[in-house]
Amino acid sequence: MTVAQQQSPTGGGGSGNLYDVLELILDRGLVIDAFVRVSLVGIEILKVDVRIVVASVDTYLRFAEACNRLDLESGRKAPSQLTDIVGEATESGARGKSKGVLGGAVEAISESLGGGDDSDDDQQEEKRTARKSSGRRPARQKEQ
Amino acid sequence: MNTVPCYLYAITAADHPAQTDSLVGVGDPPAELRVVQAGEVKAYISDVPEDLKARRRHLLAHQEVLNALLGEGPVLPMQFGHIAPDEAQIREVLGERSADFLEQLQRVGDCVEFHVKATRAEADVIREVTQGSDEIQQLRQRAQRPGASHEDQVALGEAVSRAIASQRASDGADLHERLAPAAGDSRAADPAPEESLAASYLVPVSGAEEFGRLVTTEQNRLGDGWEVRLFGPLPPYSFV
Numbered sequence: 001m002t003v004a005q006q007q008s009p010t011g012g013g014g015s016g017n018l019y020d021v022l023e024l025i026l027d028r029g030l031v032i033d034a035f036v037r038v039s040l041v042g043i044e045i046l047k048v049d050v051r052i053v054v055a056s057v058d059t060y061l062r063f064a065e066a067c068n069r070l071d072l073e074s075g076r077k078a079p080s081q082l083t084d085i086v087g088e089a090t091e092s093g094a095r096g097k098s099k100g101v102l103g104g105a106v107e108a109i110s111e112s113l114g115g116g117d118d119s120d121d122d123q124q125e126e127k128r129t130a131r132k133s134s135g136r137r138p139a140r141q142k143e144q
Numbered sequence: 145m146n147t148v149p150c151y152l153y154a155i156t157a158a159d160h161p162a163q164t165d166s167l168v169g170v171g172d173p174p175a176e177l178r179v180v181q182a183g184e185v186k187a188y189i190s191d192v193p194e195d196l197k198a199r200r201r202h203l204l205a206h207q208e209v210l211n212a213l214l215g216e217g218p219v220l221p222m223q224f225g226h227i228a229p230d231e232a233q234i235r236e237v238l239g240e241r242s243a244d245f246l247e248q249l250q251r252v253g254d255c256v257e258f259h260v261k262a263t264r265a266e267a268d269v270i271r272e273v274t275q276g277s278d279e280i281q282q283l284r285q286r287a288q289r290p291g292a293s294h295e296d297q298v299a300l301g302e303a304v305s306r307a308i309a310s311q312r313a314s315d316g317a318d319l320h321e322r323l324a325p326a327a328g329d330s331r332a333a334d335p336a337p338e339e340s341l342a343a344s345y346l347v348p349v350s351g352a353e354e355f356g357r358l359v360t361t362e363q364n365r366l367g368d369g370w371e372v373r374l375f376g377p378l379p380p381y382s383f384v
Contacts, residue, residue, distance in 0.1 A: 018204060021375050022261060023201055023333060024344065028381035029223030030155065032237055038196050038225035060301025066270050067284055067304050 146229040151175065151187040151196070153209045154379070155220040155238070155245050158184050162216040165374035166312055170196065177209065180231050182238035185245045188213060189234065192227055210379045220245060221379035248384055255328060255346045256377030258355055262319055263340040264312070265369040273307035280304060309337075316341035319362060319372075326351065326358050331382045344382035359380040 151170055156162075158181055158269040169175035172191030173268045188209065196202060206224050213219045228234045238245070238353050274280050283300040286292060312335070327345035335342040347355045356374060369378050 020209070020261060020373070021207070021378065022203065023342075024200065024257075024259060024381040025207055025224045027223070028344075028384075029221045029379075030384045031223050032152070032226060032228075034233065034237055035152065035226045035228045037223070037231065038198065038227065057298055059300075060298050060305055061303040062301070063270065064287055064297040064301035066267065067274055067280070067300060068288055070271055070274055072271075072275060072281075084281070125193065 149192045150194045150228045150231060150234060152222045152226045152228060153188040153206065154213050154222055155185055155187050156213065156217060157249055158186050162213050162218045167209050167212055168205060169209060170202045174205065177243045180234045182235045183242050185238050185242045187234050187238060198225065213258065214379045219379050220248055220384045221381050252346065252380040252383050255348050255380060256352060257380045258347055258374060258376035259378060259381055260323060260341060260343055260345065260359060261339055261373045262316065263339050263371045264315060268369040269302060269308050269311055273304060273311050277307055280307060310347050312340040322362055323358065326355050329383055344381055346383045
């Protein structure tokens with residue numbers, strides 16, 4: 001079987017889209033119960049953090065402010081020219097355009113996964129993991 | 145007999161042509177890959193690096209090994225981070241479950257996974273849910289009158305937040321219904337809070353280009369304010 005390596009808009013199998021397919025690599029895929037799995041403790045807690053941000057009063061206030069600012073009398077803003085290809089739209093940066101209330105939290109996760117090059121700032125990652133896991137919930141050491 | 149723990153990447157048919165010397169495993173320096181075979185199936189494995197955790201470089205290595213294997217033939221991708229006690233136990237599992245693995249390889253063999261994420265500009269969603277809801281408009285009036293309280297703002301924000309979630313779910317379901325017929329199988333995930341859709345599609349290799357075009361068509365139909373992003377072809381993580 002030959003797969004035509006159609007590049008995904010944000011850069012195919014490279015590091016560019018690691019965050020976007022992270023859940024697939026971590027949560028999907030074949031599982032063999034007889035074997036152990038490495039600890040995912042840092043990742044689990046970062047995911048919880050996002051959900052907490054969503055349901056916070058700060059988020060509600062921000063939504064309220066955005067709603068209050070709406071000019072309901074005028075129509076929708078004039079549509080700008082449609083993009084022809086998916087690639088063009090995405091290369092301009094989904095993170096930029098779609099960054100909403102959660103932008104900060106999501107970016108924090110990207111960072112902790114090592115937004116930069118692969119020198120991988122292990123020490124910082126260790127600290128962050130340690131700090132988070134000492135906090136609000138018991139660490140889950142092993143995922144089966 | 146090798147009795148050290150082994151990291152697992154994928155299970156394939158015994159005749160999968162990928163050579164291990166062209167693959168770069170997890171760890172630093174990267175572990176060398178090898179193969180354990182039992183009957184008609186085999187597993188691509190390596191030694192386990194000491195510091196193995198869900199880190200960027202390990203995740204990338206896992207993903208790149210799987211992409212390389214996928215490029216040469218059907219794979220059953222392992223979830224990241226599986227470690228077997230030794231090669232003997234892998235051989236045992238391969239033997240016991242070979243019928244199951246072969247059946248799965250048969251099912252996903254000629255297919256790849258595409259992952260689609262769709263996000264709509266928040267301002268557009270807020271406008272639409274506000275225009276479409278008397279409740280939100282009333283709460284908005286309360287929040288805008290002189291002397292409106294903090295609680296009035298929170299009540300408005302909470303109602304908007306609920307409506308946004310519901311609007312996104314329904315937008316996502318619509319898009320999913322348009323994409324799913326082009327795939328042999330599909331699996332929706334929990335989208336991130338700012339997303340309308342995060343779903344995986346199992347697409348025959350022969351239909352991969354057409355699926356890409358369909359996603360582009362949908363992006364154009366939805367138009368300004370939407371981002372529809374396509375990732376793939378990927379190993380069929382979501383369908384094994």
